[in-house]
Amino acid sequence: EVQLVEAGGGLVQPGRSLRVSCVASGFTFDDYGMHWVRQAPGKGLEWVSGMSWNGGKVDYADSVKGRFTMSRDNAKNSLYLQMNSLTVEDTALYYCAKGTDPGETTILYAFDVWGQGTMVTVSS
Amino acid sequence: SYELTQPPSVSVSPGQTARITCSGDALPKQYAFWYQQKPGQAPVLMIYEDSVRPSGIPERFSGSPSGTTVTLTISGVQSEDEADYYCQSADSSGSHVVFGGGTRLTVL
Numbered sequence: 001e002v003q004l005v006e007a008g009g010g011l012v013q014p015g016r017s018l019r020v021s022c023v024a025s026g027f028t029f030d031d032y033g034m035h036w037v038r039q040a041p042g043k044g045l046e047w048v049s050g051m052s053w054n055g056g057k058v059d060y061a062d063s064v065k066g067r068f069t070m071s072r073d074n075a076k077n078s079l080y081l082q083m084n085s086l087t088v089e090d091t092a093l094y095y096c097a098k099g100t101d102p103g104e105t106t107i108l109y110a111f112d113v114w115g116q117g118t119m120v121t122v123s124s
Numbered sequence: 125s126y127e128l129t130q131p132p133s134v135s136v137s138p139g140q141t142a143r144i145t146c147s148g149d150a151l152p153k154q155y156a157f158w159y160q161q162k163p164g165q166a167p168v169l170m171i172y173e174d175s176v177r178p179s180g181i182p183e184r185f186s187g188s189p190s191g192t193t194v195t196l197t198i199s200g201v202q203s204e205d206e207a208d209y210y211c212q213s214a215d216s217s218g219s220h221v222v223f224g225g226g227t228r229l230t231v232l
Binding site: 035037044045046047050059061062095100105106107108109110111112114115116117 | 125154155157159161166167168169172173178208210212213214217218219220221222223224225226
């Protein structure tokens with residue numbers, strides 16, 4: 001079964017850091033680009049970051065650029081999102097999503113598998 | 125920054141046809157995708173590459189592009205189709221992925 005399982009969410013104070021992770025199973029992890037997407041409570045989907053199969057191409061939303069760092073460890077079938085200088089606006093459910101291509105080109109392809117998300121709450 | 129525009133809500137009676145539009149300047153250059161999200165659940169891919177339906181998605185769901193607008197059509201709407209629908213695409217450089225604001229489909 002193709003599966004993505006996120007972990008690492010929790011309550012963190014503004015200005016602090018947190019790292020969330022995603023473990024993949026059921027597919028060849030290093031064949032595909034991967035993404036992080038977040039959803040604030042009661043709000044819509046917001047793409048956060050995307051990375052190619054080998055980490056050679058990584059992109060960020062303007063709202064997190066310079067504060068968040070995405071990485072992957074293909075040997076561990078794992079994806080990470082290091083979040084620094086967190087603000088209350090970063091409070092959201094963070095989803096890990098699988099792309100349907102290696103993620104190296106300028107053409108976007110679909111996200112066909114999503115995890116259930118890990119909740120990050122930024123509050124004092 | 126690049127944006128995709130969707131209507132906030134669409135309402136239809138069971139058996140009718142629902143159409144949800146999504147507009148964006150780069151849609152002629154980038155594929156569009158549609159996701160369905162029900163309360164408390166992760167999004168599910170419904171249409172990819174403008175008009176292709178993944179396996180397991182009912183035939184009543186279809187997508188069609190037309191210039192800077194793409195449309196998700198649900199023919200013969202059923203009560204189980206009540207959900208939020210999001211379009212997704214990217215800017216022309218492919219470096220920024222964007223979701224539309226979402227459309228709440230209500231089945232009357």
